[in-house]
Amino acid sequence: MADTSTVRVEEKLYQNRYLVDAGRPHIVVAPHEKPSKELLLLVKLCPAHCYEVNGKGQVEVSPDGCLECGTCRVLAEGSGALTWTYPRGGYGILFKFG
Amino acid sequence: MPAEKFDVIVVGAGPAGNSCAYTLAKRGLKVLQIERGEYPGSKNVQGAIMYANMLEKIIPDFRDDAPLERHLIEQRLWYMDDSSYTGVHYRSDDFNEEAPNRYTIIRAQFDKWFSKKVQEAGALLILETTVTDLCFSGGKVIGVKTDRAGGTILADVVVMAEGVNGVLGTKAGLRPRPKPDTVALAVKEMHFLPSDVIESRFNISGDEGVVIEAAGTITRGMAGTGFLYTNKESISIGIGCLVSDFALTGKAPYELLEDFKKHPAVAPLIAGAEVKEYAAHLIPEGGYNAVPQLFGDGWVIVGDAGQFVNAVHREGSNLAMTTGRIAAEAIFQIKSRKDKFSAENLSLYQKMLEQSFVMKDLKKYKRLPDFMHGARDRLFGSYPELVSKAAQNWFRVDGKDKKSKEKEIVRSFVKARGVRGLASDAWKLARSWR
Numbered sequence A: 001m002a003d004t005s006t007v008r009v010e011e012k013l014y015q016n017r018y019l020v021d022a023g024r025p026h027i028v029v030a031p032h033e034k035p036s037k038e039l040l041l042l043v044k045l046c047p048a049h050c051y052e053v054n055g056k057g058q059v060e061v062s063p064d065g066c067l068e069c070g071t072c073r074v075l076a077e078g079s080g081a082l083t084w085t086y087p088r089g090g091y092g093i094l095f096k097f098g
Numbered sequence B: 001m002p003a004e005k006f007d008v009i010v011v012g013a014g015p016a017g018n019s020c021a022y023t024l025a026k027r028g029l030k031v032l033q034i035e036r037g038e039y040p041g042s043k044n045v046q047g048a049i050m051y052a053n054m055l056e057k058i059i060p061d062f063r064d065d066a067p068l069e070r071h072l073i074e075q076r077l078w079y080m081d082d083s084s085y086t087g088v089h090y091r092s093d094d095f096n097e098e099a100p101n102r103y104t105i106i107r108a109q110f111d112k113w114f115s116k117k118v119q120e121a122g123a124l125l126i127l128e129t130t131v132t133d134l135c136f137s138g139g140k141v142i143g144v145k146t147d148r149a150g151g152t153i154l155a156d157v158v159v160m161a162e163g164v165n166g167v168l169g170t171k172a173g174l175r176p177r178p179k180p181d182t183v184a185l186a187v188k189e190m191h192f193l194p195s196d197v198i199e200s201r202f203n204i205s206g207d208e209g210v211v212i213e214a215a216g217t218i219t220r221g222m223a224g225t226g227f228l229y230t231n232k233e234s235i236s237i238g239i240g241c242l243v244s245d246f247a248l249t250g251k252a253p254y255e256l257l258e259d260f261k262k263h264p265a266v267a268p269l270i271a272g273a274e275v276k277e278y279a280a281h282l283i284p285e286g287g288y289n290a291v292p293q294l295f296g297d298g299w300v301i302v303g304d305a306g307q308f309v310n311a312v313h314r315e316g317s318n319l320a321m322t323t324g325r326i327a328a329e330a331i332f333q334i335k336s337r338k339d340k341f342s343a344e345n346l347s348l349y350q351k352m353l354e355q356s357f358v359m360k361d362l363k364k365y366k367r368l369p370d371f372m373h374g375a376r377d378r379l380f381g382s383y384p385e386l387v388s389k390a391a392q393n394w395f396r397v398d399g400k401d402k403k404s405k406e407k408e409i410v411r412s413f414v415k416a417r418g419v420r421g422l423a424s425d426a427w428k429l430a431r432s433w434r
Helices: A009-013 A037-045 A071-077 B015-026 B052-056 B107-120 B167-171 B195-201 B243-249 B253-262 B317-336 B343-355 B357-364 B368-374 B376-395 B402-433
Strands: A027-029 A051-053 A059-061 A082-084 B006-011 B031-034 B049-051 B071-080 B085-091 B102-104 B124-126 B131-137 B140-146 B153-160 B183-192 B208-216 B224-230 B234-242 B274-284 B299-301
Touching: A009 B274, A027 A059, A037 A051, A037 A059, A037 A071, A037 B243, A071 A082, A071 B243, A071 B274, B006 B015, B006 B140, B006 B317, B015 B031, B015 B107, B015 B153, B015 B317, B049 B052, B049 B317, B052 B317, B071 B102, B071 B376, B085 B376, B102 B208, B107 B124, B131 B167, B153 B317, B183 B243, B183 B253, B208 B376, B234 B243, B234 B253, B299 B317, B299 B343, B317 B343, B317 B357, B343 B357, B368 B376, B368 B402, B376 B402
Parallel strands: B006 B031, B006 B153, B031 B124, B071 B208, B153 B299
Antiparallel strands: A027 A082, A051 A059, B049 B102, B071 B085, B131 B140, B140 B153, B183 B234, B183 B274, B208 B224, B224 B234
C-alpha cells in the first residue's frame, strides 16, 4: 500500500457545500492546560480534520468544514472535554448527494 | 413557529421521519415535521441501497416517480488482502424483473422526493430549523423547542427520527449517548463517470447495477467494511469501522479510504472519475443489545436513532422506513380509540416491532457484534491474508503436486491460529449467526 501520510483532507472538503454560521461554532472544546487522550485522538480521527494541536500543545477545533458525523461527540462529550450541538437550522454541511 | 397544537411532531426528514409523517398524515392526523437541513436530505448520508419491499408498504407506486439510480442484478462479496480479493459473486437475470427488489439511490434526491410525498399527504414541514429540546409537563413530553423564535410547539406525541446521533433523547435523559463500540464511522466519496463507462466496467447494461461489499485488511485489523455501489452516472465508494476501533488504532478514516481507492482491484473501477463530494457519517452497529428505550410518556424513537441497523446484511434505511411506519400505525391506533399517549399505551409500538422482521433480525445477530470485536485482528487481518495465500497456492500451476498444496494450505491456517483457535472462531461465528 502506498504511503498515506499525504492525504489532504482540505482538498476533499473543497468539493462540498457549506453554509458557515460565522462566529457561532457548534463544537466548543473546553479550556484545558493539557489535552485529554480523547482530544488528542480527534486530531487524527476527525474525518474533516477539524482538530489541531496549537503552539501551546492544546487541542483547538475549527468546525467550519465539519461533516456533522458526531464522532467527536461520541468519544469526548461524555468526559466534558467538549460541547457538541447541531448547527443552527440551515447552517453547516449541505450534502448535494449524501 | 406555529402556535396551534399538533397531533404529532416528527423530528427529522430522513427515511424514518418521512415514513412516519407520511403514514400519519395519510390517516388524517395533524402532523408537523421539523428538519434542520436546507432541504430534506441535505444532512443525510447513506451508501446507498434502497430496498423496495419496505417502501412499497408505504408508497406502493413509488417507482412511478421516485429518483432511482440502478436496480441491482449482482452482489459481489470480497474478502481482501493488500493485493487480492477472494470473492463470492451472485448475479441473476431474475433480478431484471418488472418490480425490482433493490435499487441504488442518491439520498439527497431521494429524501427530497419522499418529503414531497409527505407534504402532499398533508403534513406541515418546517425546514432550516433545529429542534433544541423536548418539553415536559409532569414527566410527559408535550412538545419541542427549536432554535427559531416562538417558544414551545405542542403535540400529543413527539417522534424522534433525528438520526444516529440522537441528541434530543440524550439531552433529556431518556436514553444514553451512543457508545464508541456501537457506532461505526464511515467516510464516502461520490465519483462521477459517464454511464457507458460504468456499464462496461461492471459488465452491465441499461439500468442494471452492481454492489460490492468488501472486508479484510482494508480496515487494518479494525472491525469494518468497504463498499462500492454503481449509480447511473456515479460510483459511491466508502469505508467504515467502529469508532472504538478507530480510537484504539488512531488511524485516520480518510487514509483508509485513500488506500481502498488505490487497491489494485478497486483503482481500475474508479479510474478517471471526477470526485464531487466527500461525506462522513456514523452508522449504528451495536445491534439488538444497543437498542435504547424506544418509547415513553409522549415520545417514541424510530430509525437510526433507535440503532435500527442490521450490520450483517447492510440494511438500515429499510429498518428506518419500517420502524417509522410501525410507530405511525401504533400512534394511529391509540389516537383512534381516543386514548392517552402514555408509555403504557405507546408500548404497542414495541410490541408491533417484536412481531416484525426488524426485531427478529436484530435478535438473530445479537451476539455478532461481540464476536466481530473479539476476533477483529483475525477477521480483518490474518484470515484474509491466509485465504488469499491459500487461493493463490491452489490456482498457481508450478509443478508441485496437489496433495502437497493441500497440506501446505491446512498447515498455514493451523500455524497461524492453532486447531483449537480455528475451532473456537468457527464455533463462535456459528453461534452468533443462529
